[in-house]
Amino acid sequence: MATQGFTTAIVHGDSAFGVEHGGVHKPIHTSVQYGFEKVEDLIGVFQGTVKGGFNYARQGTPTTAALEAKITKMEDGVGSICFATGMGAICGIFLTLLRAGDHLLASQYVFGNTNSIFGTLRGLGIEVTTVDVTDAANVAAAIQPNTRMVFVETIANPGTQIPDLAAIGALCKAQGLVYVVDNTITSPLLFKPKTVDASLVVNALTKTIAGHGSALGGSVTDTGIFDWQAYPHIADAYRKGDARQWGLTQIRKKGLRDMGASLSSEHAHQIAVGAETMALRVAYSSALAMELAQFLEAHPAVVKVHYPMLDSHPQHARAKAHFSAGSWLLSFELADADACLAFINRLQIPIKATGLADTRTLIIPVAPTIFWEAGAEVRAKMGIADGLIRLSVGLEDRADLLADFAQALA
Numbered sequence: 001m002a003t004q005g006f007t008t009a010i011v012h013g014d015s016a017f018g019v020e021h022g023g024v025h026k027p028i029h030t031s032v033q034y035g036f037e038k039v040e041d042l043i044g045v046f047q048g049t050v051k052g053g054f055n056y057a058r059q060g061t062p063t064t065a066a067l068e069a070k071i072t073k074m075e076d077g078v079g080s081i082c083f084a085t086g087m088g089a090i091c092g093i094f095l096t097l098l099r100a101g102d103h104l105l106a107s108q109y110v111f112g113n114t115n116s117i118f119g120t121l122r123g124l125g126i127e128v129t130t131v132d133v134t135d136a137a138n139v140a141a142a143i144q145p146n147t148r149m150v151f152v153e154t155i156a157n158p159g160t161q162i163p164d165l166a167a168i169g170a171l172c173k174a175q176g177l178v179y180v181v182d183n184t185i186t187s188p189l190l191f192k193p194k195t196v197d198a199s200l201v202v203n204a205l206t207k208t209i210a211g212h213g214s215a216l217g218g219s220v221t222d223t224g225i226f227d228w229q230a231y232p233h234i235a236d237a238y239r240k241g242d243a244r245q246w247g248l249t250q251i252r253k254k255g256l257r258d259m260g261a262s263l264s265s266e267h268a269h270q271i272a273v274g275a276e277t278m279a280l281r282v283a284y285s286s287a288l289a290m291e292l293a294q295f296l297e298a299h300p301a302v303v304k305v306h307y308p309m310l311d312s313h314p315q316h317a318r319a320k321a322h323f324s325a326g327s328w329l330l331s332f333e334l335a336d337a338d339a340c341l342a343f344i345n346r347l348q349i350p351i352k353a354t355g356l357a358d359t360r361t362l363i364i365p366v367a368p369t370i371f372w373e374a375g376a377e378v379r380a381k382m383g384i385a386d387g388l389i390r391l392s393v394g395l396e397d398r399a400d401l402l403a404d405f406a407q408a409l410a
């Protein structure tokens with residue numbers, strides 16, 4: 001059969017698992033324990049010689065495994081692991097693959113909580129340097145003998161900066177560094193980090209993939225590109241079988257089994273249902289975000305709009321080259337920064353809330369909320385102006401949303 005399109009593959013994905021009674025969804029498996037006829041099979045699951053077996057839900061269930069298979073397909077990877085949250089997935093990578101004395105080189109434009117975990121890593125003796133990744137030369141210049149990993153976001157939240165994804169990928173490949181790409185804002189629909197030689201791909205499933213603001217989840221996908229045989233920190237116990245799975249095995253054993261940020265079957269099911277309409281949602285909200293970005297850019301009360309598909313975006317050419325649309329994320333600054341809160345209060349439709357990729361449009365002033373704890377210095381380095389407003393465009397009717405912004409700016 002010819003390769004299927006994104007949605008065809010997702011909505012028919014569960015049938016590949018031989019779903020019981022012909023049900024079209026993978027059932028919600030609620031068992032914590034999994035029993036076996038013969039104790040040898042139980043031992044085999046523990047020792048990894050029985051493939052695809054389950055023993056305790058902290059390491060996965062048939063329902064989370066079905067979601068993992070879908071995400072692997074979306075990202076064209078060799079395997080995925082689901083976590084309870086996007087932060088669980090990110091910590092799962094950092095804490096299982098890095099050790100004291102290692103160096104993590106990261107984008108200076110990252111999600112606030114990712115920036116916060118960098119501080120935690122420093123406390124554990126892991127060096128973290130953040131650089132302006134929009135120019136790969138900054139990454140090349142910051143590589144040290146103890147650098148193990150490079151971390152970037154495809155479209156940075158909230159500033160929408162876009163790293164030199166391909167050049168950083170080539171650099172990591174040449175130097176044997178693990179290249180971690182957080183694909184949350186673009187999602188595998190708009191961009192596949194494998195095309196720029198990413199080693200591991202992170203998705204906060206909470207956002208685009210689940211899409212309704214009603215379930216938390218995260219995932220790590222291995223693209224199959226990185227050579228784990230050359231990575232010094234893979235424990236002997238996990239240096240077995242297909243070497244492309246070694247990294248994921250260590251992340252599952254240490255990150256899920258030991259640290260326990262495990263996704264429940266109930267939420268895995270909810271995320272899987274959300275994923276079925278993802279292509280439709282992203283196409284609609286990206287088109288609406290583009291229209292809103294153009295409207296805001298043309299409005300005299302607005303000084304700056306950050307949206308990758310605008311000609312005025314500093315990395316516009318890169319966005320066009322890599323991404324099939326600009327996503328639902330945009331941010332902007334009013335000419336009168338002091339008027340920002342009153343403007344937000346005048347809006348009738350967007351919900352004043354943090355969060356991203358809901359069906360509802362969400363709006364938040366960034367500096368006094370998400371980046372408040374980070375402080376003024378970090379905000380300045382991340383390009384976050386005091387009056388920056390972040391918008392996650394939802395699925396409301398176009399005319400309603402445009403009219404609401406027009407009245408609130410008037």
Ligand SMILES: *Cc1c(COP(=O)(O)O)cnc(C)c1O
Pocket residue numbers: 084085086087088111114153157182184185204205206207216217218356
């Ligand atoms: C939301 C988000 C995360 C964290 O996801 P949670 O599920 O909220 O823990 C990580 N990276 C990016 C880019 C995000 O937007």
